[in-house]
Amino acid sequence: MKEIADSELLELIRQSNYPAFDELYQRYWKYIYTIAFRKLGDRDDAADLTQNVFMEFYDKRKGLIVNIPVKNYLRTAMLYKLSNYFRTKGFQEKHYLNFQHFHQHSPESDSSFDLLAKRENEMEFEEMVELIYRTIDEMPEKMKEIFLLSRTEQYSIMEMAEKLALSPQTIKNQISKALSRIREVAAKNDLTVAQVMILIWLTQP
Structure with missing residues (x-):
């Protein structure tokens, strides 16, 4: 899995291939978590938002439309979560x-x-x-x-x-x-x- 490109992982994830999703998670969770932590200053909240981003990504896998690099897609998803976080809390x-x-x-x-x-x-x-x-x-x-x-x-x-x-x-x-x-x-x-x-x-x- 480690040699597979993001685009290929995405196709496998759409087919409910969980090892492919786990590989994508391992590639980007630290990057996404860091974005959240730098804005929130709270490790638990940052971890929760990171989990939410990836859970929703997997839940939407079959109809997922990603027109930009996956890393950028996940970053935007986290920014959206942060915007809603500050609105609600x-x-x-x-x-x-x-x-x-x-x-x-x-x-x-x-x-x-x-x-x-x-x-x-x-x-x-x-x-x-x-x-x-x-x-x-x-x-x-x-x-x-x-x-x-x-x-x-x-x-x-x-x-x-x-x-x-x-x-x-x-x-x-x-x-x-x-x-x-x-x-x-x-x-x-x-x-x-x-x-x-x-x-x-x-x-x-």
Whole structure:
């Protein structure tokens, strides 16, 4: 089984081949679990969501339509689970502090997750996730680097200026331009800026 490609495993899983499913699980459970744990900060909750993702994957096996790499499909499924998790359980303090550092201003946390989760169709959620990846990937390289340093690693303006050998004003300008792009994406896709920022937070390591 270890030499079989993901696409072949998927065909076997559709035929209810449990060893094929177990191989797929062994390949990706740590990756999926890590995504959940980094956002939740709770090992038990992360493990529960990981199990749910794989259980639902197997339960839907016969009618499963996977148009992207299996790893990406499972990642999107976990992001969808996380969105629903925060909608139903709310932002606990540990989540809020983590996201607040990322967002850098008061987020519409609960209401934004609620609105995201109203897009109950997983395919629509998958499209939103791919939109976020595209939005970040399409940023000029330096803008993307600065934006992610400021949002995912919580670098200050001065720390980024020192790290990248740029002036603080240049850093501020690049962040401002990145946020302008995000506002445009939000407006074109019937999302608030806070919702887009939540999706970025969910999708970044």
